[in-house]
Amino acid sequence: MNDSIVSFLSEFAIYKAFVASVSAKIGFDATSLLTFVVFFIAVLLVVNVMALIGGLGTYAERKISADLQARQGPNRVGPYGILQFLADGVKMITKEDIIPRMSDKFLFIVAPLLCMVGVFATLAVLPFASGLMLTDLNIGVFYMLGVSSLVGVGIFLGGYASNSKWSMLGGMRGAAQIISYEIPVTLSILAIVVLSGGLSMKTLVEGQLGVPWGWNIFHNPFTFIGFFVFFIGALAESNRAPFDLPEAESELVSGYHTEYTGMRFAFFALAEYVEVFVLCGLAAALFLGGYLVPFNLGKGLPLLEQFLQLGSFVTKTLLLYYVVIWVRWTLPRLRVDQLMTLCWKYLTPIALFNLIGCSFWMYFFEGKSLWVLLFKSGAKVAAGHH
Amino acid sequence: MSSYNLDVYMPVAILMIVAALLVVGALLVGHFIRPHNPTKLKYDAYECGEAPEGSAWSHFNIRFYVVGLIFIIFDVESALMFPVAAVFKKMNEIGRGGLVLVEILIFLSVLISGIAYCWRKGDLDWVKSYQAPKE
């Protein structure tokens, strides 16, 4: 465990030679310096790609919602309107920055910062590919849960700092929603951890197979339900419809980000879209086989293997992203008491039942999946007959 | 139990700093290209076109706090469960899986009884309005 992109690169002779030559030039051991440089470049790359995905996410949302509502969507700026998000970005930067007179200025400025830091710090353990993960911490998924709770604090402070009734209500509801739905999400993740025997993202992904019947979602009936519990919880964690009461457009004007203008609002929106991507990525990694390629294609050729794995991960994540957008424009919004009832009276008992079920499964069947039990042991019996 | 270098935490620190710099940087860039025409009306809180009335703080549902408390309890419980869950597979291979299973069941049953108590006593109900008149 505890690999990282640097340890992956260190397996290549070119990198080792490069480090040696730089060390020779500087005089002292350049491994840690070059580690820092590699990490820095990787982080910049990931942040840029994520910002791009955030922007394209807004475009995708508008196009998909247009498709669902039988209209066109943006199609002026660039071919098929694909540069719309750039135009939106420029618009946001050039808007006047208004901090309301009665607001708490310090908290007003800190809230989007907390949201952004919380979401971007989860990118450190997202398993893009086996060698391209930024780092594979021992506490991978637990760390991700911890850091994503910063978003809840950010939303709450944003609502409070604006000092307007709509924002305060939106902020409180948002924080209550996020902390409530963290419980079913955590319990579903616990069920997967029981089956995989480790917290690091690599252990969780590589406990599965690349082929669809080796995915965790089909491992046993409990994880199948667990996937849906996790998905619903993830929708609620990122304040996406039908759980978007904190930013309910028809009720609270714009909820906790009513008073935010221009770039500050853009940070909240960017944090939300990136968080949806991260949660979809986590769902893909935990339940849908993550970056594993069916039949281990490309094994032996490191670059091809990494490329295929990256493609597999991104495909699964974007499919889930599409489902998230689809759900938003299909289902009506939940009322706040329905939201809380759903979490505490339905999802949490189901998630607890899943955890107990997975523990029993682990003990009685030694963690073997349904397919292995049904087909592999069947093959053994058949071989025994002959 | 492989040993690791603390360098694996570098991306975490770098990501947090880069995110903070992104926010500060974008705002700084905007500072120079944004217009700045303050009028009194712009700086009032938005209340759908009316003049804002009354303070923003009103009687809030006490349920928010109860939900927060129950969440903390379950959060600590899950934080305690994570190492046990991570080690279950290994213990299963040694043959002590039953022991871990029983421990997990006892732990969870105590907490399930807690949430069942809260459910029966109505702590999980979300009262629609604290000041609503009895119907």
Next chain:
Amino acid sequence: MFTNILFLMSAVLTVGGAFAVILTKNIMHACVYLLSSLLGVAGLYVTLGADFVAATQLVVYVGGIVILMVFAVLLTGGSDAQKENKFGLSKIPLMGNNKTYTIAWITAFVVFMTLIKIISNIIKYYKETEVSAYTATVEKIGMLLVTDHVLAFEISSVLLLGALVGAAVIARPRKRE
């Protein structure tokens, strides 16, 4: 090298946040400074090699306790209440009067002397040893929790049950009959 940088950043966050909590007059700001202080403590845990404890700190403290504190401040009408009573005198007492300050200073002095005594013992008997390698702690903690410290594990669940029931009972709204 990175250990030192991480330690420095975490220490600055912790101590700076702690000072800011004491010196600020706005209680909501104090909650945010507390958040930064707790983040710094998580970083310190990482430098000590206790990665699981650091993540637990993040999950429980930053993600839970701070939100709870902010809820509590808001629900009791914290910093938004009227700051001046009808005579124009400030309603917020300035961190206490002379008696409070005297007691505070004496307490701080006593705590300081105790800490100095403890730390001097450590410094006197400190041997320069090799920094042990960082190892994964999750598995170790898990193993200990299911073998040696099972009772602690189970009793903690009973403790959590007590906290849950107590909190639910106390926070229950009074029935308006």
